[in-house]
Amino acid sequence: MSLTRIHNFSVSLDGFGTGEPQSAEAPFGHAGQRLHQWMMATRSWDPTGTAGVDDAFAERHDPGIGAEIMGANKFGPPGWQDDPGWDGWWGPNPPFHTPTFVLTHRPRPSIEMEGGTTFHFLEASPAEALETARAAAGGQDVRIGGGVTVVRDFLLAGLVDHMHLVVVPIVLGRGVRLWDGLEAVEEGFDVEAVSAPSGVTHLTFTRKTP
Amino acid sequence: MSLTRIHNFSVSLDGFGTGEPQSAEAPFGHAGQRLHQWMMATRSWDPTGTAGVDDAFAERHDPGIGAEIMGANKFGPPGWQDDPGWDGWWGPNPPFHTPTFVLTHRPRPSIEMEGGTTFHFLEASPAEALETARAAAGGQDVRIGGGVTVVRDFLLAGLVDHMHLVVVPIVLGRGVRLWDGLEAVEEGFDVEAVSAPSGVTHLTFTRKTP
Ligand SMILES: NC(=O)c1ccc[n+]([C@@H]2O[C@H](COP(=O)([O-])OP(=O)(O)OC[C@H]3O[C@@H](n4cnc5c(N)ncnc54)[C@H](OP(=O)(O)O)[C@@H]3O)[C@@H](O)[C@H]2O)c1
Ligand SMILES: NC(=O)c1ccc[n+]([C@@H]2O[C@H](COP(=O)([O-])OP(=O)(O)OC[C@H]3O[C@@H](n4cnc5c(N)ncnc54)[C@H](OP(=O)(O)O)[C@@H]3O)[C@@H](O)[C@H]2O)c1
Numbered sequence: 001m002s003l004t005r006i007h008n009f010s011v012s013l014d015g016f017g018t019g020e021p022q023s024a025e026a027p028f029g030h031a032g033q034r035l036h037q038w039m040m041a042t043r044s045w046d047p048t049g050t051a052g053v054d055d056a057f058a059e060r061h062d063p064g065i066g067a068e069i070m071g072a073n074k075f076g077p078p079g080w081q082d083d084p085g086w087d088g089w090w091g092p093n094p095p096f097h098t099p100t101f102v103l104t105h106r107p108r109p110s111i112e113m114e115g116g117t118t119f120h121f122l123e124a125s126p127a128e129a130l131e132t133a134r135a136a137a138g139g140q141d142v143r144i145g146g147g148v149t150v151v152r153d154f155l156l157a158g159l160v161d162h163m164h165l166v167v168v169p170i171v172l173g174r175g176v177r178l179w180d181g182l183e184a185v186e187e188g189f190d191v192e193a194v195s196a197p198s199g200v201t202h203l204t205f206t207r208k209t210p
Numbered sequence: 211m212s213l214t215r216i217h218n219f220s221v222s223l224d225g226f227g228t229g230e231p232q233s234a235e236a237p238f239g240h241a242g243q244r245l246h247q248w249m250m251a252t253r254s255w256d257p258t259g260t261a262g263v264d265d266a267f268a269e270r271h272d273p274g275i276g277a278e279i280m281g282a283n284k285f286g287p288p289g290w291q292d293d294p295g296w297d298g299w300w301g302p303n304p305p306f307h308t309p310t311f312v313l314t315h316r317p318r319p320s321i322e323m324e325g326g327t328t329f330h331f332l333e334a335s336p337a338e339a340l341e342t343a344r345a346a347a348g349g350q351d352v353r354i355g356g357g358v359t360v361v362r363d364f365l366l367a368g369l370v371d372h373m374h375l376v377v378v379p380i381v382l383g384r385g386v387r388l389w390d391g392l393e394a395v396e397e398g399f400d401v402e403a404v405s406a407p408s409g410v411t412h413l414t415f416t417r418k419t420p
Contacts, residue, residue, distance in 0.1 A: 015223065167223075171393055182383065186379055193410070201377070
């Protein structure tokens with residue numbers, strides 16, 4: 001069975017998944033790299049990195065994923081839609097290696113990159129986008145890659161089977177909030193928490209079997 | 211040296227320290243007892259309770275405390291200030307056993323209870339209230355007992371030496387937010403996190419030594 005999964009999604013103690021303002025120089029705004037320092041310190045990211053609990057979670061990002069869905073603001077900085085040459089932050093060989101569906105109200109033709117990533121641009125509801133991505137995933141799972149709005153929308157629509165969330169002990173104060181409109185969302189999930197020596201806490205939300 | 215401490219202060223994943231609306235029947239509003247289930251399950255609260263990490267934190271609430279400061283909305287439900295007989299939620303022998311300062315814009319005469327608790331009513335800034343409580347604490351520490359607004363105000367004023375916070379994996383969606391205005395508050399503290407089998411995560415904020 002093909003699942004819908006979220007991995008390595010970091011939020012501050014006050015529930016922000018990114019700072020502000022987002023820009024080409026600072027994709028996470030004033031948050032800088034603080035939301036993902038835990039990940040960049042792991043071996044999944046840096047061969048000399050740590051190999052403990054942070055790494056155990058980090059490395060679950062790729063295996064078994066056949067397609068990704070992301071939002072327009074993860075794909076590029078404000079204004080990318082006016083740049084016909086923009087093909088993402090990640091250079092010629094992006095780290096997705098699957099069909100990757102970018103939700104946007106200004107779709108454009110697909111872009112085939114090196115290494116198996118093809119960016120498709122989609123104006124569709126979460127459920128429709130998921131159906132399309134699922135069909136492209138070759139029986140594997142679909143990852144909801146972010147940003148914050150897209151993760152929130154998929155949770156709201158009840159489409160998420162597994163979510164790995166990382167609470168970083170910082171107070172961002174501003175940015176985009178994850179939890180708005182999600183009162184009692186935990187009721188649909190079995191939740192586990194484990195904190196790491198790095199100071200972050202990994203939460204897993206696994207959909208309850210009915 | 212007399213410290214200013216916060217203990218067992220619970221917040222939801224989305225940063226609420228209480229639900230809404232607060233009332234005599236539901237002091238935490240729609241949050242019910244969900245923010246403090248972890249605590250009520252410990253031996254500190256119930257002799258047949260658990261004695262692990264939740265209990266280790268819970269039992270640090272009292273030792274070494276010589277006075278408490280609390281807000282008007284912790285002391286009573288909306289409207290208590292119109293009831294001249296209101297003397298708190300806790301019956302004749304409240305669990306404070308020290309001078310206890312209630313911050314309110316409608317102060318009234320002090321009330322001496324059984325077991326060492328005397329309620330004093332104070333209209334004062336956090337710094338002034340702390341000075342008053344410190345003088346009454348007999349060299350021991352002062353606890354900031356909540357609610358949410360009072361904890362936030364003491365953090366904002368930079369008056370907190372140690373804070374034990376408990377992140378409960380629920381999304382409340384509404385109530386009173388702890389973190390508003392506290393951007394980057396963690397920079398003044400050494401922060402540790404440890405999650406418990408109960409599912410909550412204990413965070414300690416210990417003021418950095420300069
Ligand atoms: N915390 C983490 O772990 C994490 C992970 C990934 C990314 N991020 C960060 O999150 C931020 C981006 O998040 P965000 O909330 O600002 O934006 P986002 O979720 O990336 O994208 C939202 C945008 O996508 C488009 N969109 C979303 N749903 C759509 C639909 N159903 N149909 C058509 N278009 C749709 C809309 O853009 P248009 O209307 O403009 O087309 C919408 O404004 C970035 O800072 C990124 O770095 C954080
Ligand atoms: N999460 C937890 O662990 C925890 C712990 C304790 C309590 N709580 C809950 O928190 C809620 C109460 O929090 P809250 O934020 O609503 O209110 P609160 O912090 O208990 O009290 C705020 C009120 O205290 C008075 N006040 C505060 N500072 C003052 C000052 N400097 N001078 C004079 N008066 C001052 C004002 O009341 P007036 O203007 O009306 O006098 C103000 O509206 C309750 O639901 C309680 O059960 C939660």
